[in-house]
Amino acid sequence: MPNAQSKTSLNPNVFTFKIGGEAGFGIMSAGLNFAKVATRSGYHTFDYTEYPSLVRGGHNVMQISVSKDRVDSQYATTDFLVALNQETLNLHEHELIEGSGVLYDSDHNIDVSHLPSYVKTFELPLTHIIKEVNGSMVMRNSIAIGAALALLDGDLNILKTLIEESFGHKKNDVVSINHKACQIGYDYVLKEHAGDVKKILTPISGFTFNPDAPSLLLPTGNEAIALGAVASGMSFASIYPMTPTSNILHSLAPHQEKYGFVYKQPEDEISAINMAIGAAHAGARSMVATSGGGFALMSEGYGLAGITETPVVIIEGMRGSPATGLPTWTEQGDLRFVLHAHQGDFPRIVLAPGDVEEAFHASMLAFNLAEKYQTPVVVLVDKFICESHSSVAPFDYSNFKIDRGKLTLEKQDGYKRFAPSPDGISLRTVAGSGNHFVANSDEHDEIGYSNEEIENRNTQMNKRMQKLVTCSAQDMQAPVVYGPKDADVTIVSWGSNKGPILEALKVLPNVNYVHITWINPFPVEKLKQLLDNAKYLINIEANFSGQMHGLIKQHTGINILNNFVKYDGRPFYPEEIVERVKGI
Amino acid sequence: MSNLVESLSNSKTPNVPNWCPGCGDFGIWSAFKLAAQKKGWDSSNSAIVAGIGCHGHMVNFVQITAFEGLHGRSLPVASGIKMANNNLNVFSFSGDGDSLAEGCNHFVHTARRNHDITLILHDNAVYGLTTGQTSPRSPKGYVSKSTPAGSVEEPLNPLTMAIASGATFVAREYAGNIEQISELLIAANEHRGFSLVVILQPCVTFNHMYTHYFFQKNTYYLDKTHDITNKLHALEKSMEWDLNKIPLGIFYKVESPSYEDQIPVLQSGALGMRNIEVRNISDLYKGFA
Numbered sequence: 001m002p003n004a005q006s007k008t009s010l011n012p013n014v015f016t017f018k019i020g021g022e023a024g025f026g027i028m029s030a031g032l033n034f035a036k037v038a039t040r041s042g043y044h045t046f047d048y049t050e051y052p053s054l055v056r057g058g059h060n061v062m063q064i065s066v067s068k069d070r071v072d073s074q075y076a077t078t079d080f081l082v083a084l085n086q087e088t089l090n091l092h093e094h095e096l097i098e099g100s101g102v103l104y105d106s107d108h109n110i111d112v113s114h115l116p117s118y119v120k121t122f123e124l125p126l127t128h129i130i131k132e133v134n135g136s137m138v139m140r141n142s143i144a145i146g147a148a149l150a151l152l153d154g155d156l157n158i159l160k161t162l163i164e165e166s167f168g169h170k171k172n173d174v175v176s177i178n179h180k181a182c183q184i185g186y187d188y189v190l191k192e193h194a195g196d197v198k199k200i201l202t203p204i205s206g207f208t209f210n211p212d213a214p215s216l217l218l219p220t221g222n223e224a225i226a227l228g229a230v231a232s233g234m235s236f237a238s239i240y241p242m243t244p245t246s247n248i249l250h251s252l253a254p255h256q257e258k259y260g261f262v263y264k265q266p267e268d269e270i271s272a273i274n275m276a277i278g279a280a281h282a283g284a285r286s287m288v289a290t291s292g293g294g295f296a297l298m299s300e301g302y303g304l305a306g307i308t309e310t311p312v313v314i315i316e317g318m319r320g321s322p323a324t325g326l327p328t329w330t331e332q333g334d335l336r337f338v339l340h341a342h343q344g345d346f347p348r349i350v351l352a353p354g355d356v357e358e359a360f361h362a363s364m365l366a367f368n369l370a371e372k373y374q375t376p377v378v379v380l381v382d383k384f385i386c387e388s389h390s391s392v393a394p395f396d397y398s399n400f401k402i403d404r405g406k407l408t409l410e411k412q413d414g415y416k417r418f419a420p421s422p423d424g425i426s427l428r429t430v431a432g433s434g435n436h437f438v439a440n441s442d443e444h445d446e447i448g449y450s451n452e453e454i455e456n457r458n459t460q461m462n463k464r465m466q467k468l469v470t471c472s473a474q475d476m477q478a479p480v481v482y483g484p485k486d487a488d489v490t491i492v493s494w495g496s497n498k499g500p501i502l503e504a505l506k507v508l509p510n511v512n513y514v515h516i517t518w519i520n521p522f523p524v525e526k527l528k529q530l531l532d533n534a535k536y537l538i539n540i541e542a543n544f545s546g547q548m549h550g551l552i553k554q555h556t557g558i559n560i561l562n563n564f565v566k567y568d569g570r571p572f573y574p575e576e577i578v579e580r581v582k583g584i
Numbered sequence: 585m586s587n588l589v590e591s592l593s594n595s596k597t598p599n600v601p602n603w604c605p606g607c608g609d610f611g612i613w614s615a616f617k618l619a620a621q622k623k624g625w626d627s628s629n630s631a632i633v634a635g636i637g638c639h640g641h642m643v644n645f646v647q648i649t650a651f652e653g654l655h656g657r658s659l660p661v662a663s664g665i666k667m668a669n670n671n672l673n674v675f676s677f678s679g680d681g682d683s684l685a686e687g688c689n690h691f692v693h694t695a696r697r698n699h700d701i702t703l704i705l706h707d708n709a710v711y712g713l714t715t716g717q718t719s720p721r722s723p724k725g726y727v728s729k730s731t732p733a734g735s736v737e738e739p740l741n742p743l744t745m746a747i748a749s750g751a752t753f754v755a756r757e758y759a760g761n762i763e764q765i766s767e768l769l770i771a772a773n774e775h776r777g778f779s780l781v782v783i784l785q786p787c788v789t790f791n792h793m794y795t796h797y798f799f800q801k802n803t804y805y806l807d808k809t810h811d812i813t814n815k816l817h818a819l820e821k822s823m824e825w826d827l828n829k830i831p832l833g834i835f836y837k838v839e840s841p842s843y844e845d846q847i848p849v850l851q852s853g854a855l856g857m858r859n860i861e862v863r864n865i866s867d868l869y870k871g872f873a
């Protein structure tokens with residue numbers, strides 16, 4: 001966490017709320033409830049969680065940025081801190097600024113005496129309140145959120161509804177005890193501190209929340225990817241659990257019967273990708289999801305899909321690496337890995353969405369591209385996107401059409417699965433169609449029989465690689481520019497850095513941002529043009545070696561001299577981007 | 585034998601098998617084609633998968649839609665195919681190195697899940713394609729390129745492992761018994777669940793211990809006194825391996841729902857043959873605000 005050197009916030013239009021405590025006590029669901037109260041009151045939110053790779057023990061924290069307008073990032077300063085233990089205060093007190101509030105468990109021996117006078121503290125005797133309602137320790141969160149809502153002018157009834165929604169299936173008294181608990185928390189702080197209430201979550205006048213058709217949703221990147229897969233007609237997913245993408249499988253598994261797809265937990269990632277390839281060979285729209293470590297095991301199957309021309313969608317959620325690395329932290333260190341994994345050359349399409357909305361659309365598109373080009377498509381995301389909730393309007397995919405490319409399920413005369421064609425794409429079929437072919441990991445001829453002749457090798461290799469040329473012409477998307485057309489400084493970046501960069505841009509009027517979402521094929525011409533026209537370039541990315549920097553140089557010959565990299569597992573903060581740009 | 589001759593000219597491809605003359609793989613090839621002839625297995629109702637090894641060349645010589653994947657990975661591909669189209673007869677041709685070394689994890693888990701596929705394990709107790717190294721099936725003391733002083737490792741027993749792991753059809757044959765293998769393959773395919781058919785397959789080039797003569801002399805058929813539904817007896821028989829005492833036939837066969845039989849989504853026809861359409865996800869938005 002960078003030091004909040006200036007004791008003011010970067011953007012007064014964004015309110016930052018943080019709740020922290022020991023892992024295993026529902027910090028994340030409490031934080032999400034807070035974000036939902038804000039959503040249902042008409043606000044936009046973005047949240048960011050930090051937690052160690054443990055189920056219990058260790059420090060959990062969730063920060064929620066709240067704003068009347070769209071907000072895309074966490075911030076380095078905290079306007080309101082809920083500390084359920086001393087550690088939370090120790091780790092985050094430096095984020096407090098002029099006017100920040102701290103709500104703390106006064107039954108937990110938390111020492112607030114050393115806090116600067118410009119920070120307002122609010123005690124809350126959680127153990128006493130729990131005793132009073134005959135509740136359990138997990139309720140501390142409900143009480144604390146109730147109290148926070150009181151101090152921020154939030155609507156307690158929304159929290160009560162949320163409690164009903166999450167405990168509704170349990171016994172009624174669980175709901176009523178929690179209701180009582182949050183009400184006591186709410187009343188307690190109001191009695192003492194009615195004069196300190198800030199109008200942060202005041203329901204926006206004229207806004208009504210419609211539970212059946214909410215105007216803003218609050219999914220994570222994982223959830224958006226899962227929704228995109230379902231929308232895109234995905235029919236088979238084999239996913240071995242791994243942070244940060246496990247929630248994709250958790251989001252898919254319960255809905256198989258309703259939507260008619262299969263989710264399968266395999267014995268390892270090698271099996272995962274081979275099952276997905278087998279299912280695609282028999283006609284399913286297949287996917288896998290993993291992180292770098294699982295993708296290492298999938299590398300073998302990645303090229304198998306390439307040479308057998310079998311469509312498969314691979315979601316790769318990066319985390320701190322190598323090896324087990326920083327399991328629950330973010331990084332962008334696998335860019336080169338997905339571009340080069342596996343021996344030799346085969347056409348691979350790599351997309352890198354930059355936020356929840358882009359993740360949804362990339363997920364939908366990936367299935368079309370995989371089938372159209374009969375090759376693996378990687379959607380490269382990271383922990384920061386995968387696990388952060390962010391406000392988005394319900395996804396609009398009304399223009400999306402399923403494109404299965406050149407595919408026949410009927411028996412064809414004289415069928416040749418790998419017949420050459422100018423665009424590199426042959427007529428595909430599936431096992432069970434009656435058409436004989438061999439999907440062969442050995443180099444093969446037009447039918448698929450093993451063949452090591454020079455001419456055949458060149459024909460098949462050229463045919464496969466031609467697909468990338470076709471894809472560049474027909475589907476590849478150019479980088480998107482945010483901010484003014486003419487700017488003094490141009491930031492170049494990719495993936496989840498988009499959010500913090502867009503927040504930074506809000507206070508940097510003469511700066512624009514070139515956001516790259518297609519990694520392979522790479523939008524060389526368009527990017528070169530944008531960068532050639534820029535006055536000053538700075539590249540931002542979350543890995544040690546500047547992998548995108550190298551890729552840009554390789555493709556365009558442009559050597560960006562100012563490179564802001566970071567590999568400590570934490571996402572970029574708007575503050576540090578502003579500082580870096582101002583230092584130019 | 586006229587059946588056999590016929591099978592050699594049908595359901596084969598223009599490719600001439602490139603196995604060494606006398607290789608046990610010829611017997612497995614003939615037996616499979618014979619069974620395919622008898623049962624009408626073709627690209628409309630069947631799919632074959634192979635690993636990497638001499639056995640894997642099979643895909644080039646059988647006229648049925650095939651997937652020749654990676655070394656050790658035939659079973660997950662076969663499982664994927666079966667899940668995507670549970671109407672297909674799915675056969676996996678694999679080797680002892682393929683299924684018991686590189687792909688042993690998949691072997692155990694595919695058996696455990698009882699996927700409705702048939703694994704034909706070409707057991708030549710050696711790595712053929714890579715020109716003769718020891719395999720998990722090589723006997724202790726086996727001298728090979730990788731074990732010049734003789735292997736000090738104990739061999740794995742695929743029959744015992746499969747029974748212990750949950751396979752519901754476990755059998756063994758010898759590559760020379762073409763008619764019997766073809767009957768066994770038919771029975772294995774008709775069985776609902778994971779079927780392992782181990783074929784003792786002489787590698788005439790690299791294994792001079794397990795020759796055709798060796799198997800002809802030392803194998804015998806399990807008789808009616810063997811209760812194929814009794815797991816303990818089956819395990820006991822699976823461990824029998826001695827001069828003149830190598831049992832062939834079905835060791836174990838029990839009825840148990842296959843993986844595919846238990847997945848509700850698969851009960852309404854082949855997943856991979858269904859129309860792919862954009863799905864309306866608005867019902868899933870509940871809980872996202």
Ligand SMILES: Cc1ncc(C[n+]2csc(CCOP(=O)(O)OP(=O)(O)O)c2C)c(N)n1
Pocket residue numbers: 635636637638639640655678679680681682683706708710711712713714719
């Ligand atoms: C990942 C990988 N490792 C090693 C090999 C080399 N290789 C090819 S076949 C084989 C062993 C084959 O033995 P087996 O499965 O018993 O088949 P056989 O040739 O005896 O039929 C090996 C090690 C490979 N193709 N892929």
Ligand code: SF4
Pocket residue numbers: 602603604606607608609638708712713786787788789790
């Ligand atoms: S090396 Fe052995 S297994 Fe391979 S083809 Fe020759 S005899 Fe058969």
Ligand SMILES: [Mg+2]
Pocket residue numbers: 637679680681706707708709710711712719
């Ligand atoms: Mg072998």
